[in-house]
Amino acid sequence: MSTSQLFDWPTAKAALNxxxxxxxxxxxxxxxxxxxxxxxxxxxADGTKRVVQNTDFGADEFLALDWxxxxxxxxxxxxxxxxxxxxxxxxxxxxxxxxxxxxxxDSSSPVSPxxxxxxxxxxxxxxxxSGGGGGGSGGTSTTIQRTxxxxxxxxxxxxxxxxxxxxxxxxxxxxxxxxxxxxxTVSLSNPSGTPGASVLFxxxxxxxxxxxxxxxxxxxxxxxQWSDPYSAYPGSTLTFTARAWASGSSDIQTTAxxxxxxxxxxxxxxxxxxxxxxxxxxGWVTVRxxxxxxxxxxxPNQGSLGMGAGVTITAGCSVSVQYSNTDGPCPGGHCCDxxxxxxxxxxxxxxVLIGEANLNNGDDCGNRGPFTFTISQEQIDSLETP
Numbered sequence: 578m579s580t581s582q583l584f585d586w587p588t589a590k591a592a593l594n595x596x597x598x599x600x601x602x603x604x605x606x607x608x609x610x611x612x613x614x615x616x617x618x619x620x621x622a623d624g625t626k627r628v629v630q631n632t633d634f635g636a637d638e639f640l641a642l643d644w645x646x647x648x649x650x651x652x653x654x655x656x657x658x659x660x661x662x663x664x665x666x667x668x669x670x671x672x673x674x675x676x677x678x679x680x681x682x683d684s685s686s687p688v689s690p691x692x693x694x695x696x697x698x699x700x701x702x703x704x705x706x707s708g709g710g711g712g713g714s715g716g717t718s719t720t721i722q723r724t725x726x727x728x729x730x731x732x733x734x735x736x737x738x739x740x741x742x743x744x745x746x747x748x749x750x751x752x753x754x755x756x757x758x759x760x761x762t763v764s765l766s767n768p769s770g771t772p773g774a775s776v777l778f779x780x781x782x783x784x785x786x787x788x789x790x791x792x793x794x795x796x797x798x799x800x801x802q803w804s805d806p807y808s809a810y811p812g813s814t815l816t817f818t819a820r821a822w823a824s825g826s827s828d829i830q831t832t833a834x835x836x837x838x839x840x841x842x843x844x845x846x847x848x849x850x851x852x853x854x855x856x857x858x859x860g861w862v863t864v865r866x867x868x869x870x871x872x873x874x875x876x877p878n879q880g881s882l883g884m885g886a887g888v889t890i891t892a893g894c895s896v897s898v899q900y901s902n903t904d905g906p907c908p909g910g911h912c913c914d915x916x917x918x919x920x921x922x923x924x925x926x927x928x929v930l931i932g933e934a935n936l937n938n939g940d941d942c943g944n945r946g947p948f949t950f951t952i953s954q955e956q957i958d959s960l961e962t963p
Contacts, residue, residue, distance in 0.1 A: 581668050581670075582645055582652055583602055583642060583645050584642070584645070584668075585642050585644065586638065586639050586641060586644060588671065589644035589646075591669075591671055592646050592669040593611040594611060595669075597646045598610045598620065598646065599644055599645065599646050599669075600644070600646075601638070601641055601644055601645075602643040602644075602652060603643065605649050606621060606622040606623075607620060607621050608620045609629065645668065645669075646666065646668065647665065647668060648665075651666070727771060728770075728772070728773040728825070729768045729769070729770035729772065729773065730768070730826050730827065730829060731765040731773075731821070732766045732768075732829065733763065733765055733766075733819050733829050733830065734764045734765075735762070735764075735781060735817060735819040735831055735832070735833040736761055736762050737759050737760070737761030737762075737781075737833050737835045738760060739758075739835055739837050739838050740757075740758045740760050741757065741758075741837070741838045743883040743885045744840060744841035744842075744883045744884075744885055745811040745837075745838060746883050746923065747840055747841070749881060753810070754808035754809065754810055755810075755811060755837070756805055756807070757809055758803070758805070759805065759815075759835055760802050761801055761817070761833075761835075762798055762799065762800045762801075763779055763781055763789070763793075763798065763799050763801070764793075764799075765777065765779070765793050765796065765821060766795065766796070767796030768795065773823060773826055774823035774824065774825070774826065775794055776792050776793070776794050776823070777793055777794070777795075777822060777823040777829070778821065779793050779820070779821045780819070780820050781818070781819045781820075782817065782820075783803075783815055783816070783818075786806060786807070788803045809837055811837050811839050812836070812838075812839040812840070813837050814834050816832055816833075816834050817832065817835065818831075818832050819832070819833070840925075842885075842887075842888060842889060842890070843888065843890040843923065844882060844883045844884055844922075844923045845864070845882045845884065845896060845923070846880060846881050846923055846928065847877065848880075848918065848921070849879060849915070849917065849919075851915040851917050854915065855915045855916055855917065855918065856913060857879060858877075858878055858907065859877050859879060859918055860876065860900045860907070860936050860945075860946070861875075861901060861904075861905040861946075861947075862874075862876065862882070862896065862898050863947075864884070864894065864895070864896050864897075865894065866893075866894050867891050867892065867893030867894055869895075872884065872885075874906065875906055875907075876905075876906050876907035881923065890922065890924075890952060891952075891957070892953055892954035893952070895950065895951045896931065896949070896950050897947040897948065897949040898920065898934035898936070898947065899934075899936070899944070899945060899946030899947035900938065900945040900946060901944050902944055911942065912938055912942035913936070913938060914937050914940075915937070916935075916936035916937050916938070916945075917933065917934070917935045918933065918934045919933055920932050920934060922952060922960070924960040927959075928960075929956045929960060931952055932950030934946065934948040
């Protein structure tokens, strides 16, 4: 046979891209065919068709020199293979990638992008009106030229933010660094047109750390939470990179930044003064600034209560602590003889006691308070300057 009948894999790939089916010379029951979306399909003689898998195609196929677009009956032992008649096309040549021989083709009809591979036997897109595919005799051959599809890849987007509430309290991080926790969402757009792939591999990284990895289809999104293994300084900004890739895609990526919340300028702390400890909740706490504007109203647990990075405590601010069976955001309805709390103001690692709220009601289960403490200038001056 002529070596022009057989060729290497790069030439076979060019034939696939031009719309031909190809096979290795020893394959008598299967073909490869490229279809919409850029995928290569395996077409079996019994009509079975599916996307090529790694078990179908290995190193031998990449190195083989016996690829052809001719069916078995068209591969000859002479110097010429195929005549463009009787259902036998000419061997594929890069110089004429779109058809076997224009003089023998009756028509060139595009294949609809939503049509699946036909599964017919025969070479390339050459068929016979009476031969049953490309390998029969008699009839008129027809070359079908696919319309080239423009592949559209999705774009990737990323949102990410610090999960800390309000600010970081210095008393909880005495070494001056924190290990932040972030939440985010990575998404792929769903562009119109011919998709490049139905599934893409996606990753989000921060420096050497992999934040998350997953697979997404166009239009998909994935929410995640990530605990930074490295220490960071409140107020600093971290940069994250999101990437998506699939066979044939360019480098699909984007970046996003997340700013850590800052140190709290001031915070309050509530500590149990009862031997053996108090219950977790403190009660109904209201904090007002010097103009009596409420800057906090809620039911904190013991420990630090951050006032927010932008909140400035001045002389005249007040803290009210009370227990009510019926009013406020946390009405009780219980008795307790272990609800005595120290209230302290913290600033840049230093603290000062501003009062003590005794909410014990074990004897009558009644309301207690409010105990209101007004912060003085002397107390503020006693704290370290940040």
